[in-house]
Amino acid sequence: MIKLAMTDNKIVRTRIAPSPTGEYHIGHLRTCLYDYALARKNGGQFVIRIEDTDRKRYVEGAESRILQVIKDYGLDWDEGPDIGGPYAPYTQTERLDTYNKYIKELLDKGLAYYCFCTEERLTQMRETQKALKQIPRYDQHCLHLSKEEIQKNLDNKVPYTIRMVIPKNQTIVFEDMIRGKIKFNTNEIDDQVLVKSNGIPTYHFAVVVDDHLMNITHIFRGEEWITSTPKQILLYQYLGWEVPYFAHLTVLLNPDGKGKLSKRHGATSARSFLEDGYLPEAMLNFLMLLGWNPGNNQEIFTLDQFVESFSLDHLHKKSPVFDRKKLDYFNGYYLRQKTNEELFVLFKKFLSNATDEQINILVPVLKERIVKLSDLPIQTKFLFENVEYDKSLLLEYKDQILDSKLVIEMLEKTKSIFSDFTNLQEKLSNLIKENNWNTGEYFMVFRVAICGSKFTPPVVDCLPALGKDKTLQKLDIAISKLNNKLLN
Numbered sequence: 309m310i311k312l313a314m315t316d317n318k319i320v321r322t323r324i325a326p327s328p329t330g331e332y333h334i335g336h337l338r339t340c341l342y343d344y345a346l347a348r349k350n351g352g353q354f355v356i357r358i359e360d361t362d363r364k365r366y367v368e369g370a371e372s373r374i375l376q377v378i379k380d381y382g383l384d385w386d387e388g389p390d391i392g393g394p395y396a397p398y399t400q401t402e403r404l405d406t407y408n409k410y411i412k413e414l415l416d417k418g419l420a421y422y423c424f425c426t427e428e429r430l431t432q433m434r435e436t437q438k439a440l441k442q443i444p445r446y447d448q449h450c451l452h453l454s455k456e457e458i459q460k461n462l463d464n465k466v467p468y469t470i471r472m473v474i475p476k477n478q479t480i481v482f483e484d485m486i487r488g489k490i491k492f493n494t495n496e497i498d499d500q501v502l503v504k505s506n507g508i509p510t511y512h513f514a515v516v517v518d519d520h521l522m523n524i525t526h527i528f529r530g531e532e533w534i535t536s537t538p539k540q541i542l543l544y545q546y547l548g549w550e551v552p553y554f555a556h557l558t559v560l561l562n563p564d565g566k567g568k569l570s571k572r573h574g575a576t577s578a579r580s581f582l583e584d585g586y587l588p589e590a591m592l593n594f595l596m597l598l599g600w601n602p603g604n605n606q607e608i609f610t611l612d613q614f615v616e617s618f619s620l621d622h623l624h625k626k627s628p629v630f631d632r633k634k635l636d637y638f639n640g641y642y643l644r645q646k647t648n649e650e651l652f653v654l655f656k657k658f659l660s661n662a663t664d665e666q667i668n669i670l671v672p673v674l675k676e677r678i679v680k681l682s683d684l685p686i687q688t689k690f691l692f693e694n695v696e697y698d699k700s701l702l703l704e705y706k707d708q709i710l711d712s713k714l715v716i717e718m719l720e721k722t723k724s725i726f727s728d729f730t731n732l733q734e735k736l737s738n739l740i741k742e743n744n745w746n747t748g749e750y751f752m753v754f755r756v757a758i759c760g761s762k763f764t765p766p767v768v769d770c771l772p773a774l775g776k777d778k779t780l781q782k783l784d785i786a787i788s789k790l791n792n793k794l795l796n
């Protein structure tokens with residue numbers, strides 16, 4: 309069990325707080341997994357809250373896509389915008405009255421203030437600060453307005469934001485569950501806007517109010533939020549609330565170890581990996597070990613085993629590399645754990661052109677060979693179309709060029725034994741023996757004739773899925789190419 313410095317007998321409550329600004333990033337899915345594990349391990353609750361206060365970046369439909377992808381990875385939650393719960397609503401724009409109550413409290417206590425500065429003034433101020441090589445930050449112009457001035461502006465409906473007062477030269481310390489003590493001097497912190505001119509709170513304010521009211525005990529989030537934490541801690545203090553535990557997770561690095569995981573090395577949304585044929589359990593297993601270790605050599609974890617083993621002591625301080633080869637390894641492992649019946653369902657999703665009969669033939673042939681399910685349409689392309697290839701491919705074997713007469717003979721004789729389309733492997737072996745052909749040469753020719761490529765799945769095993777007519781047709785095309793009846 310984990311230590312709880314807050315109030316010892318509190319129920320562990322974790323949350324993710326996605327912003328519906330686009331697709332759910334794979335890094336967010338890792339955060340979600342750790343939140344899930346901590347709550348489940350301690351018999352607590354895992355909550356989803358939608359942080360939609362940034363209306364400029366709001367993307368229609370993103371919320372339902374985020375919830376769906378988390379579900380598709382096999383994680384569930386106890387409270388959220390879709391299922392409600394004791395602290396509903398779980399969408400921030402539906403909670404504006406709640407924020408108003410607390411902003412009023414801060415204003416009354418003199419811990420927040422109205423700011424009537426125009427965009428132009430703020431821009432001008434920042435430019436001047438930049439020119440003087442100062443860090444751009446609000447100059448507290450409105451902090452010193454008199455009560456009368458404020459009232460006059462409010463009466464005249466001058467647009468305003470509300471900012472928090474940041475005290476001068478104080479040290480704010482918090483204990484990060486991963487990184488230990490983190491200290492900030494308040495001189496480094498800007499007077500953060502808490503409520504925007506449209507009356508909607510900013511993330512910093514809403515997150516504190518909600519995490520408190522929803523009794524969140526542990527907050528996992530990315531390390532990019534570390535610098536936001538002191539402002540949030542001040543807000544907890546201003547409102548007289550207990551500070552939850554924070555764990556700022558490391559960023560995921562690109563496979564080359566350089567920089568934050570980016571699209572430069574392939575798609576990064578949680579959805580894209582499913583579309584690419586990665587199994588949810590393989591991705592979860594991969595993510596489990598990207599920031600945590602069990603303290604021993606165990607690598608394979610079901611979700612339940614992970615929940616059982618998860619502990620805050622083994623979270624990493626060093627950013628992990630998002631090693632796609634390792635992910636492929638996990639995917640291969642989990643694919644091979646599946647029964648043929650389970651694979652049938654998965655193959656069907658990725659091979660929309662194939663008949664059930666074809667899939668039944670392909671499952672045992674391909675299950676050991678694929679890394680991810682999206683390899684299937686590539687590896688089986690020849691079943692559904694005549695793949696274009698150059699005739700020279702039929703003649704190249706290692707570093708020699710075969711005699712085209714021999715190759716034509718091979719193909720013609722193959723055709724003749726296929727009039728009865730059974731015991732194919734045996735028939736081909738006999739044919740090779742009878743003619744004293746080189747087995748390697750023969751199969752290279754045969755593979756290219758059938759698949760249009762030298763790199764193919766076990767071609768003879770796939771023939772029943774191709775069928776007699778198409779097999780003969782492909783052999784004919786190859787022969788025509790060599791007879792120069794076709795251009796290539």
Ligand code: GLU
Binds near residue numbers: 324359515
């Ligand atoms: N809404 C923030 C995000 O999209 C949440 C940050 C937090 O967990 O505090 O990442």
